[in-house]
Amino acid sequence: MPFYKFIPHEIKFFDLFDRQADKMVEAVICFKEFAEKGIFDDSCIERMRLLEHQSDSIAHDIIDSLNRTFITPFDREDIHSLTNKLDDVVDLIYAISKRMRLYKLKGKNADVQEFSRLIMQSVQSLSIAIKGLRNHRQPQTIQQACIEINKIENISDQLRDVVIQRLFKSKKDPIAIIKWKEIYELLETVLDVCEDVSNIVVSILVKQG
Amino acid sequence: MPFYKFIPHEIKFFDLFDRQADKMVEAVICFKEFAEKGIFDDSCIERMRLLEHQSDSIAHDIIDSLNRTFITPFDREDIHSLTNKLDDVVDLIYAISKRMRLYKLKGKNADVQEFSRLIMQSVQSLSIAIKGLRNHRQPQTIQQACIEINKIENISDQLRDVVIQRLFKSKKDPIAIIKWKEIYELLETVLDVCEDVSNIVVSILVKQG
């Protein structure tokens, strides 16, 4: 079989990953919008649920293509990990939105807004890294994006510490502390998971290197 | 060496995984029984400890066989992951039982009982998926079981949200909230880990596909 026969499969995987990355960015745009309005109501949750569902569908398409494809652009296991971890980002944002509603945490919160901006920056870099896999012979773009993701994770780590310290100082109600502590830690975890995805991207680069 | 020489090793691995799956189901039967009685006392913990120990022994037998076997029915790493994650299910059920006793959470609790029923359904499907690995040329059985596990995980996710929402509404004592919130989240995590195991089973299928 001539080599070009394989190319369509490769392109398909890259296209699917691009779509999954776009869906992740879309979910974060949505989350950031709600954070800025300070509203996590039923219609917000419904929009997030839809995005989560769409991200899930793309992940399933990727796994399906994997089952039906003999040659893949990189390791089968890496395709598996990458799509699952990407899906985790969207899952987590959806879970946080649901928790905000469940805890009836209403009103604009500057810290939630700040986290949502960091998450936005991180997923934009992540999207660049993932789309860079198509041209892995120019690894600088990916490497720069991954350095950026790592930096943002460090900033979010410090933000969480500052915010939780303030929480214990300002709030005397233990139930409010339980709720907000969880939300802030979940928000920081989104940045951790973005970094996990970027580590998978780097390890794919390493193997192709 | 003729090919049939290898077969005994393959059979041994499948037998060991069957035994580990059975032990997991046994642990859940035990947990469900205690949940229905509403009693997590010393004798309950002792029975769970024994089951956890037996599951551990089987996991060790699998790793030992791995060390002494050249040809394995599937990837060495997958055998490692599968046995470790299966052991995690039993570990977690044992940990929840210990936490129930530690927190002195006595009496029948309809939500704990509902979770125990979902866990029962999930591990039964998981057991079917694992036993299906023997006949991976008929992947439909495994795929159906894994779809079922995924469905149950979604249901348990919703159950946890409903139950935690009710908890924050009904209880005013923050210490009671801390305890029950943890128990409900651990119970839901069992379903997550079952789904993790089923994902490993699927990824084994993918590689053999």
Added chain:
Amino acid sequence: MPFYKFIPHEIKFFDLFDRQADKMVEAVICFKEFAEKGIFDDSCIERMRLLEHQSDSIAHDIIDSLNRTFITPFDREDIHSLTNKLDDVVDLIYAISKRMRLYKLKGKNADVQEFSRLIMQSVQSLSIAIKGLRNHRQPQTIQQACIEINKIENISDQLRDVVIQRLFKSKKDPIAIIKWKEIYELLETVLDVCEDVSNIVVSILVKQG
């Protein structure tokens, strides 16, 4: 290219892992010292931050060497996992120190001290296991160290249960319970992560076996 040309690379990896293991032990010595004094202040955090930074640098050197080396002493993915999980140990100890300061948990605490002794024992065994990878044809040393790490993890599990039970009995302030419960669980998690690292070491042994 003659075979001996590859040897330097192998030695380099082992040297880097030895250095990372030493850095981990150093971080734990530091943590144990602060636990014994009962002081987690700015100068403590600064020392821990430095150690965490140094451990991070070694991890980056390992990944860099991986990118520039064709032949490695064991699987590229295992090198990746091992260095990342080792880094997690130091990260976690640093995070616990920061949390102790953030929560203003001052004064000597016998339970924190007991955990710090268990962590010390575990990382010492872990260091032996990692340094044993150089001579993987004598796997007994590694296996014994890993059995020891597993034993310590079991002990720490029981310690955490006892300590948390006592916490709920002795403290009536929910906010104090929230803080200490988190610290004790993080301390126990260090032992879990040490066991995770030892499992990676064992799985490297298995593949080379």
